Amino acid sequence: MKKIMKIGSAFIGIIVGAGLASGQEILQYFTSFGLWGIAGAVVTTVLFAYIGMMLVWMGSRAKQPSHKEVIYGVSGRFLGLVIDYILIFTLFGVGVVMVAGAGSNLNQQFSIPIVAGTTLMTILLLLTGMLNVDRVVTIISSITPFLIIFVVIVSIYSFMTMDDSYNNLGSIAREQPTNLPNWFISAINYVSFNTAVGASMAIVTGAAEANRKTAALGGLAGGVGLGLIILLSHLAVFAKIKEVGSLELPTLGIVNDISPILGVIMSLVLFAMIFNTAISMFFSFSARFIEAGTKTFRIFFAITVIVGYAASFVGFTDLVSSLYPFIGYLGLVLILVLIIAPFKIRKEE
Template identity: 55%
Template sequence: MKNSIKIASAFIGIIIGAGFASGQEILQYFTSFGMMGTVGAAISIVLFGFLGMVLTKIGSRLDTDSHKEVIYKISGRYLGILIDSILVFILFGIGVVMISGSGSIFAQQFGMPQYVGIILMTVLVLIAILSNVDQVVKIIASITPFLIIGVVVLFVYSLATKDYSFMELDALAKEQPSATAHWFTSVINYVSLAITMGASMTLVMGGDESKERIASYGGMLGGIGVGILIVIHHLAILAKIDVVGDYDMPSLGLANHISPIFGVIYSVILFGMIFNSAVSMFFSFGTRFFTPKTKKFNWFVGGTLLIAFGASFFGFKQLVSIFYPLFGYLGMILIAILIIAFIRMRPLKEIEKE
């Protein structure tokens, strides 16, 4: 049970990243559909629970230490190339969105030009990747529990101080731009996006657990936890949609309504989540092409960050609305292959008899 909880906690940390923390993706994928978004968030609990179990189960069964070997084993040589390319494309795209998000923090929280946050984040990510400061990333990753506490605080505050009925809030929420045209496709797209972003690490995490049942149970618990957090975060934003609907970072805006001090604390948490996500994305992107800590790797990462730096000026809110739905649709190919592989897997009892 202890190992299952450990896997569940790690899975939540992998999936709940900077986009979730800002509230922007929750707003576009769930809250913009009003009360039907609540239904969608509830459905995500089931989907995340099932897919979390699928990922960790496959990882454990194949005893993997790399997502590449799993992808090629379950999808074949040619389809494997396509899936691998999609994952690489998503790594870079999410990295760009993360750097852009750091600019929105500085603009919204401190009234500073966006380029200040963008430059700072780009430099910090480059230093972290080139300097092998793994311990720094681990420390930043430990912020996740504080993020969860922060979201719960936002939830309690929002429901306790909302100024309109949920019927009125439903109408206001539907005025917000949505990631997709329908609430149900939005749920599927979001789950696909999140699972695809976390697939690499989750498969490897499952491979570290030799007992398949423990890995599966941990993935399922983690997925359920992610879904519950989505419901809570969605309701927090919905209850105050009249106040935070126009912000690039709705959750940060909400935190400032509670208290300026809490707003600063939440902005630090958010910056840490963005840093951790950005380092993970660009490091994984670089290692896909070159061996870490080599000159080619260093130059490649530096050039990649320079391109990402330029692309990040399109704006955090705009990049989320463009990139995330696209990545969600591309990720559906991976999700379909994972489910087929899961269905085709023989029961563990049959393997143990051999």
Template identity: 45%
Template sequence: MNKQSIQIALAYMSVVIGGGFASGQEVLQFFTGYGLVGVAGTLVSGLLFAFLGMQIARMSSKMQANSHKEVLYSLFGARVGLAVDVVLSFFLYGVGVVMLAGCGSIFAQQYGMHPLFGGVLMTVLVIATLCLNVKRIIDLISAVMPFLLAMVLIITTYSIFNYNASVETLDAVARENNETVSSNWFVGALLYASFNIAVGFPMLAVIGGMTKQSKAAGLGGVLGGLGLGVLILLLNVGLFANINQLQGIEMPTLALASRISPLLSVVMSVALICMVYSTAVGMFFAFSARFAKPESVRFKGFSAISVCIGLALSLGGFSKLVGTVYPLLGYVGFALILAIVFSWARGRSRANLEVQKRELSPLS
């Protein structure tokens, strides 16, 4: 294992683990709401993350791709690839809207303020960052990721060992009182992997393209995917162990933190705000860059208008938006998964044919 593989693995995890994951709302709707069987769902998603991450990183490395568009065009062809790229851009915008709503929920749950306050604050911060190009601020916020992961792990571990109901009771509460993205746990697991692959695809393609060794890139994708699977599993078990105390709560991890310590909940809320900010900037930047050149006057104006429209859309509520936007993005991600699997199968078929030709050829 080399340094490049580890870097790709960490970058892959950082792209996927955004404000939605850290809040616990994603895991609640995609896994915990199905009850105990949701654990099997986390394993399915983890394996998919590993396989898809390996394929995307390795393909990008072989192509030495400079943009995710090159990989999309290779998978779908120029015309269909362009259509997928445009559709993907609009759904990334939807994720940005969800982040604005998430900030509103943090201020409402932790500080008792109206959700609009948090939404407006995040809107101003995102517009200022996109217009002023404050790259140092983004780098500083990105440094919160390891700290946030440590917080989630501490809170989850504590919660797992401090449950106050039987497994049967928790399973019944989880299945009866929580909304899920699908009626079937397996479909929910597929949707979670596919929507996150859709979100992480652009960045993973670029990172993979920067690596000259395709095997190292593929290994990084596998390690990152398995790491994601472990984190999802731990958070799901932590939420499940306390599901009877999390009914109707927008930010489950924040609620768990408040039960451990009021100070910890304040620290967790700040970390969540930083994570939401980082994700929101990334999503709105990707959307605006699709239609205007970054740092241009048109880009700044387009960014300001699109984020303000996003604020209006975010008033639909965080949990409701997560349950609407993410599954729809997951269905778009299915197209990516099918194309990747087809490309992999075609590559395997060609490799087998080459082996058969060598075996059939006369010995020289």
């Protein structure tokens, strides 16, 4: 059970980065559709449960140091090449968004210049990238429970202090900008995007677990937990949409409304979750090209992070609204492969 929870926490930690933990993704993908965002959250929970189980199980089965061999193995040469390049693009792109999110986080909470937050995150990434994969997974999984506690607190507070009707809040929520056409497409796009985000590190995480059943259950638990976090976060942001709809980090805004002290703590937890996803992205990106743990890997990793740091100055909200939906549409290819993967593997075995 301990291993299952560790894998599940790691899967959640990989995906919960700046966008989700801050509430900005939730706002754009779910809350902007009003009460229909609840239906979207339910759809994402079901899909994440299956996808989390499949990704970690495939990693445990293949025991490969990167996603490349696993993806090519289940999708063939041509389709494997397409998915491989989608994942490579996603890993670097989301890593850049995380670095930008670190700057926005500290800026909103402490009025620290954005460049200071992004620089601090970059330094932490460079230091952590020198560790082996087991240590990285342990670090990622250890931070997740703190986020879950805050999501529950925020959700309870938001509902207890909601001062308007569901219909009025729904009208305000639907005025929020989004690049998605409706709640169903938005939910599918969100799962697809996050599958592209989490696939590589989830496979690497599974490769570190010898027992396939334990790996699969860990991925399943992570997917369900992730879906519940999304649902609670949506309900919290929806209940306080009038107060936080214009903020870059809506969840942090709600916590600050509860207590300035809790706001400081939440900001640090949020920074840690951003770090979780950032290290997952840059570590997996580098592992795709160079064997992890080697001197060459560390040099390549450092160069990648520094380039990502330079690219992060585009801005957090702009990156989320433009890059994420695009990656989501690309990631649909990977979801289709994961659906047919069990049948193909069963035939081969």
